Amino acid sequence: MRISEASETSGLSVDTIRYYEKIGMLAPIRRGSDGQRRFSKDDINWMTQLNWLRQTGMPQADMRAFAVSVHSGTKDTSERYAILLRHRTVLDQRRREL
Amino acid sequence: MRISEASETSGLSVDTIRYYEKIGMLAPIRRGSDGQRRFSKDDINWMTQLNWLRQTGMPQADMRAFAVSVHSGTKDTSERYAILLRHRTVLDQRRREL
DNA sequence: CCTTGACCTGGAGCAACTCCAGGCTGGTAG
DNA sequence: CTACCAGCCTGGAGTTGCTCCAGGTCAAGG
Numbered sequence: 001m002r003i004s005e006a007s008e009t010s011g012l013s014v015d016t017i018r019y020y021e022k023i024g025m026l027a028p029i030r031r032g033s034d035g036q037r038r039f040s041k042d043d044i045n046w047m048t049q050l051n052w053l054r055q056t057g058m059p060q061a062d063m064r065a066f067a068v069s070v071h072s073g074t075k076d077t078s079e080r081y082a083i084l085l086r087h088r089t090v091l092d093q094r095r096r097e098l
Numbered sequence: 099m100r101i102s103e104a105s106e107t108s109g110l111s112v113d114t115i116r117y118y119e120k121i122g123m124l125a126p127i128r129r130g131s132d133g134q135r136r137f138s139k140d141d142i143n144w145m146t147q148l149n150w151l152r153q154t155g156m157p158q159a160d161m162r163a164f165a166v167s168v169h170s171g172t173k174d175t176s177e178r179y180a181i182l183l184r185h186r187t188v189l190d191q192r193r194r195e196l
Numbered sequence: 197c198c199t200t201g202a203c204c205t206g207g208a209g210c211a212a213c214t215c216c217a218g219g220c221t222g223g224t225a226g
Numbered sequence: 227c228t229a230c231c232a233g234c235c236t237g238g239a240g241t242t243g244c245t246c247c248a249g250g251t252c253a254a255g256g
Contacts, residue, residue, distance in 0.1 A: 003234070015214055018235090023212095034221060036234055060212065101203070113245055116204090121243095132252060134203055158243065 006039040010047035012054075017047065025050065025060070025067050046070075058087050104137040108145035110152075115145065123148065123158070123165050144168075155192075156185050 007014045020026045021037075026047065029037040039047075053063050062083055069079045105112045118124045119135075124145065127135040137145075151161055160181055167177045 013214080016212090019213065034234080036221085111245080114243090117244065132203080
């Protein structure tokens with residue numbers, strides 16, 4: 001799948017996808033012989049998840065910590081869990097304020 | 099009232115206050131003979147209001163439109179009303195999403 | 197008279213994108 | 227075969243909404 005379709009299905013803009021790859025939020029995407037990006041289903045799933053987190057306003061620093069933790073393949077999910085939990089309390093508070 | 103106290107009572111940071119004045123979100127603040135800003139009660143009220151709008155995430159463009167409309171002294175409040183109404187629907191939607 | 201604290205300005209830095217110019221490539225149309 | 231076009235590429239500039247900093251002024255206290 002190429003970038004435009006990846007953009008539509010994940011909800012991230014084409015520019016944002018390239019930007020996220022550049023800053024290491026996405027693992028380097030596989031390229032075809034023409035040098036263009038080819039996105040796997042896993043890539044898309046991950047991008048869709050990132051889009052959720054982003055839309056709820058999670059800061060990039062946290063998103064990157066999450067990304068690194070996921071990508072490291074560690075079985076220790078406590079860090080991930082902590083990040084999500086912290087984020088949830090922030091969301092809860094924002095909801096109450098609104 | 100000077101800037102540090104103005105910051106505490108309005109909730110805007112000292113830097114943000116100066117920044118808002120610079121970009122025209124605040125009318126130019128009266129200065130003392132020493133060149134320092136002296137804030138009136140009206141200034142403070144307006145800044146407090148701005149802080150509310152800002153905390154709910156209203157974009158600066160809208161805030162500025164609102165500021166201009168208020169500052170113009172027009173009796174026609176329909177524009178202001180429209181801005182607030184639009185903002186409210188945005189907030190409602192965000193709340194539902196959360 | 198010297199220092200201290202609060203204030204001043206102009207400008208740089210930051211987050212999180214977004215947009216743009218200039219260049220390649222693969223597929224289709226003439 | 228060649229010309230063209232859409233879609234992709236990169237590097238870099240621009241945008242929003244602040245925040246921080248260096249270097250300077252001024253009034254008041256010791």
